[in-house]
Amino acid sequence: MASSSNSSAQNRLRIIAGHLESRAGVAAQECKAEVPGSSPSRLTPVPKRRQEIMKWNGWGYSDSRFLFNKKGQAEFTGKRYRLSGLILPSLKDWFEGTFGASLQHKSPAAPTLSSSAVPPPNMNEPFMEDLKAAGIAVSRDTEDRVFRAHGHCLHEIFALREGRIGRVPDAVVWPSCHSDVEKIVELACKRDVCLIPYGGGTSVSSALECPREETRSIVSLDTSQMNRILWVDEKNLTAHVEAGIIGQDLERQLNERGYCTGHEPDSMEFSSLGGWVATRASGMKKNIYGNIEDLVVHIKMVTPRGVIEKSCLGPRMSTGPDVHHFILGSEGTLGVVTEVTMKIRPIPEYQKYGSVVFPNFQQGVACLREVARQRCAPASIRLMDNDQFQFGHALKPQVSSMFTSFVDGLKKFYITKFKGFDPHHLCVATLLFEGDRGKVLQHEKQVYDIAAKFGGLAAGEDNGQRGYMLTFVIAYLRDLGMDYYVMGESFETSVPWDRVLDLCRNVKERIVRECKERGVQFPPLSTCRVTQTYDAGACVYFYFAFNYRGLSDPVHVYEQVEHAAREEILANGGSLSHHHGVGKLRKEWMKESVSGVGLGMLKSVKEYVDPQNIFGNRNLL
C-alpha cells in the first residue's frame, strides 16, 4: 500500500470531488470585497441546501450507509469510500455477538422530517429586511433550519430519528465573505438577534443546540460559502483561507498546487477550518504538522466589538498573552472566525502504513511511551485495545482469493500459536509514516525496533490502513446500530503517561458497571485507543455502545453513563477534553477544570467582547 502521497483519505477526496463536480450548478454569491490575487474555487463543494447530499438525521452523505442486505450480510452502499459497495461478511456475527442484538429487532428512524414537528420561526422581521437590503442570502426554510439545529451527539441524532425536534434556529444566513459577516454582526447587534456560527456541523459537545432559554430570534450563521483559498505564499509556506472551507476541500485544493496543511481530524470530510479554530481541533498527523494552534499564523474574527486580528504575520510574538488563544477554543461565544492564515507544507514524497501486534495493551502503551520519549513518533501512531482490534477485524471485506484467506490464516496461526499471543489480549498499534522515502524507511525501522523490545510484531500495512478506516466509518456504523436498538458514542481525553493504563481500565470498567446498574441487559461495548502521543502524555479515545432494547428511556441511561464516564476520567487525572471541546455537554465541569479564577477571566473577556450576548449559544461558560 506504499504509494507516493496516496493516503486513503486522499483517495476518498478524489472520489468525493468527482461526485461533487456535477453539482457545480449551485453558484456562490459573488463577494463584493475584491481580494487581490485570489483565485475563486471552481465549485461550491458544500451546497447551501446540505440536505440534498447529506442525511438530515444521521452521519454523512445520503448515498453512503451500512445496511444488512437480504442475505443478512452487512454492506456499505455508495461509491465514495474504499469500503463502498463491499460486503463485510463478519460484521453481522460481531454485531450480534457483541451487543446481543438481533437483525429481527429493528428500530428504524422516522423516514422524513415532518414540518408540523418543527416550531414556527420567531422572526425578527426588521433584521431580515436589513439582510435582504444588504444582499445577503437568507433562508427561512424548515429543512434548512432543522439541519443547523444540531451536531452529532447521540441524543441529538436519536431525537431526529424519532422525529422529535426541539428549538431550532429561526433563520439561516450565508455570508460569502468577511465583510458580509461584519454586516451581519453589526445588524444583529442593532436588532438584538442571537447568532450561532455554523461550520461543518460535526460538533459532539451539544455546541450547536439552541439554548432553550433564548427568547430572541436565533439566526444560524452558516460559513460554508466562505470557502476560498485567498492566497498562497510559497516563500513563507503559508496560505490565507476563508474559514468556512471544509477540510477535504482545503486539502484537495492545496494538493493541486503541491501543498497540504497536514491537518486531518477524523471529521475532515465535513468539518470546517473555522470550526477547528473555535474548538482547538487536533489532526491525526499532528506529530509532523502540529495541532490547529500550531498551524495558525493569523486569525481574523468578527466580534460585536469589531474585528480582532494581529498586525503582522510574524511566526511568534511576545506581545502579552497571545490573543489567538482567546479565539482558539472560544466555541462560537465571541464571534465568527472569517479568515485564517495557515502554515502549509509540500506534499510528502512517500507515505506508508504499518501495524504492530502486541501481546497485551500494557506492552503497547509502554511502547508508545518509549516512542514518545525518543521523540520518534511517526505521523500517526495509535494503539487499539483488544475489543477495538476485533471491531476492526469485523470490518474486513470479503476476501477475493483463496490465497489471501490462506495467508490470513497463516498470520493468525503465527501470532496466536507460534508466538503465543492470547487472541483475547493482543492489541494492535497502527502507524502512518510520511516524508521522503529514505527517511521513512529508516524511521520505520527505528519504530519497529522499539516495538520489538516490548514484544511487538510487525503485522503489515493492511491492518494499519484498516485501523484508520475505522475512524472514518465509525459514525456511519453508529447509524446502523441505531437501526437495531444499539446506541453508542465516542469521547476523548488527554492524560499523563503514567496514568494512561489506569485511566483506560477504570473508565472502561465504570462504563460496564454503570450500564449494568442502569438495567442494560447485555454488557456494553466499552473500548479505547490511544490516538495521540505527546512528550508528557497521550490522548485516549473511547467508544461505548450498548443494546438499549427493553429500556424505557435509553437516552437518559446513555447520558448518565456518559456522565459517569467523564467523572471517572477526571478522577483519574484526565482532562475534560483533548479536542472535542466543552460545548454545553461538559460545561458543568469547566470551573473545576480551569479554576474559578480561570473561568472568571474567560467570562470577563466574553463580557467585554459581547456584552449583549449576540453570540448566545451559551457554550463553554
Next chain:
Amino acid sequence: MSSRSLYSSRHPMLKKRDDFEDILEERRSSSDLRYALRCYTPTLYKGLVPCKASMLKTIVLQSDHLQHVIKQVSSESGESSECVTEEASHILDEMAHRLQLSTIRFFVFTLSKAFKRLFRSVCVNEEGIQRLQQAVQEHPVVLLPSHRSYMDFLMMSYILYMYDLPLPVIASGMDFMSMKFIGEMLRMSGAFFIRRSFGGDKLYWAVFSEYVKTMLRNGYAPIEFFLEGTRSRTCKSLTPKTGLLNIVMEPFFRGEVFDVNLVPVSISYERILEESLYARELLGVPKPKESTSGLLKARRVLSEDYGSMHVYFGHPVSVRSLAEGKVNRCQHNLLPRHIPQKPSTENLEFLTDAAFRLVRTQEENMVLKPWVLIATLLLQNPDGLDLSTLAKQTDWLRHLALALGAFLDWPDHESCARVISCSLALHRNLLSVSDEHVQLNVADSTQVETTPEEAVFQRAVVVLSCASYRNEILHVFVRPALVAVALQRSAENSHRKDDVYNCFNFLRNMFSSEFILCPGDSVQDFEEACYLLAKRGALQVSEHEIVMSASGQSTLTFLCSVLEPFVQGYQVVCRYLCENVLEKLLEKDFIPAVRNFALKLILAGRLKCYEVLSSDLQKNALAALLRLKAVRKVKVGDQTTLKVNKIAVNSLEDMLGGKIPTQKPILARL
C-alpha cells in the same frame, strides 16, 4: 447517609442474617491427611498479575515510590543510595511473608486435629463465603476480621483453604518473630511482620506501604489485617486504627485499581482460649513473652472444651461506593503518584468514619451465645441467683437483646433451663453451683494462705473473665443504656428531650474510647436508641419530651446497671486524680497508682466494683480526660507527665455521678 445503608441497616430488627454450616462436621468423618493434600484450586482475581513471593521483593524495591523515598532518605542522611537500598532490602526481608502451599497443608492437617479437639463446632455462613468468592474475582479483597484470639488468623486461612479461596497474606505484629520456629511457620503460611512502632521512619513506612500496595494492586492475594490493631483483651471492639486501612484504600484513591472490596469478618468464641490470661494481663500481671516453649505448655488447653465458634463473613464493602461524594480523587491529579502524600483532612475524616463503620459491622455480625446473657446477669448479681430466677431473667434478657438487634445464637427447640445448664457446664471454671444457686466463683478466698490483696485479685480474675463475655453484647446495649442513664440523671429536673440529649451526648463523649461510637453520629445514635426503647414500650417519646413508661422500669434499670461498672470506674479514676495527685504524675505510673487506689477502696469495703481494676478501663478513662482536656500531657525530657486540672476533673466526676446537670455552660468551662 447513602453509603451507610450499605452495611448498617437502620433498624437492626429488620436485618436478615445468613445461616451457618459447621465445617468440622465433614472433618470428623473423613481423613484429615487426604484433606490436607487435596487439590487446591482457588478462584482468582480477574486482574491478577501472576508473580512469585520472591519476585514481589524485586517489584517493591524497584517501585517508583520506594526509589523516590530511597533517594530522599539518602540525600537527607548523606548515606549512599546503595546503603539505603540495602537497608530497605533488609526491612523487606524482615517483613516479607513466604507463603507456601505445603506449609498451609501442614497447618490444615494439624489444625484439623486441634480444632476437632477444641471445638464442638466451627460454624461459617456459607452465603458469606459465596459473596466472597464473587468479590475475590472482581476486585482486590481486604479481609478485616475481628481479633479476640490468636486462633483468629489461623482459623481464617483454614477456612479460606477449605472453600478454595485464595489464601490471604496477613499483617502481624512483630511479637511473633521472637518465637523463632513458630514465626517462620507463620511466615510460610502467609504472615508478614510489621514493627509495632516506626513513627518517623520514612524508609520503613515506604517499604511497608509499597509492599502491601503491590500485593493489593497485582491481586497477589487478599490482604488480611486487624482493624483493631491488636487482640482485644476485653472482648469489646477496640477503637480502630486507620494506618493500614489508608494503605489499602490508597490504590483506589489514586486510580491504580478500579475498586477494593473490604470484607468485615466477625469471629466469635463461645469460650476464649486466652480467657484468664487476658484477665491477668488486665490486672497488671505482665503478659508472658511469646515463646515457643510457652506455646507448648499451652498444650494443656487442648484437653479442654471450648464450645462452638462462629465465623461470619460480612457483605463486601466497596471502597468506591463508600468514598462516593466523600473523597475527591482529583486531589491526586497534580502530584506524581509515586510521591508519598499525607492524607488530606477530608481523607482522614473519611478513613476514621469508614474504620468505625467497619468495626460496627463486625460487632453487629458477631454471634452471641446464651452464656453472654447469663454472664451479664451474674455480674449484676454478685451474690448469685437461684437457677429458676436465672432462667426467668435470662429469658427476659434474651427478648430484650433480640429487640435491640442482637445476633443471638439461641438453640431452637430447647428449654431455657437446658440451654442455661449447658452454658454453665462449659464455663464451670468461672462458677460455683450449689443447691440450685449459681454464683461467680468467688468463694475460694477462704483457701489457705492468701493475703487479702491476693484474694481480691483472684476474685477480680473471675470477674474480668466473666465481664469479657458480657462485653461481647455491650455494643447492643450501649446506646439505649446511655439514653437510660441520661434519663435517670435528668429525671429529677426535666423530661425535656434537649436535656436528655445533652446528658446523653456528654456520656457518649466520655465513653467514646470505651465503646465503638461513630464520631459525628451522636444525634443519630440518640434517635435510634429512643426509637428502639419506645418500640419496646420502655419510653414514650414525643417531640419535646421523653418520659419513662410504667412498664419500662425493669428495662431501664437493667440498662443503667449495664453501664454502672464503667461509670463507677471512671469516677474512681477521677477521684484518684483529684485526691491523690499533688502536682503531676508520670504517665507510666498512672495505671499502677490507680490500681492501688482502687484496691485500697475495695479492701476498705468502699468499692464493690472489681472492674475498676482493669487497666483497659483505666486507660480509656485517661484517654477521655485527655480528650476533654481535663488532663494534659506534658513532655519533659524522656518522660511524659500528666498535669491534672482538678476543678475540671472534679466537675466531670460530679456530672458522671449525676450530681450536677450536664449543661453546656459547664462543658464550655472545661
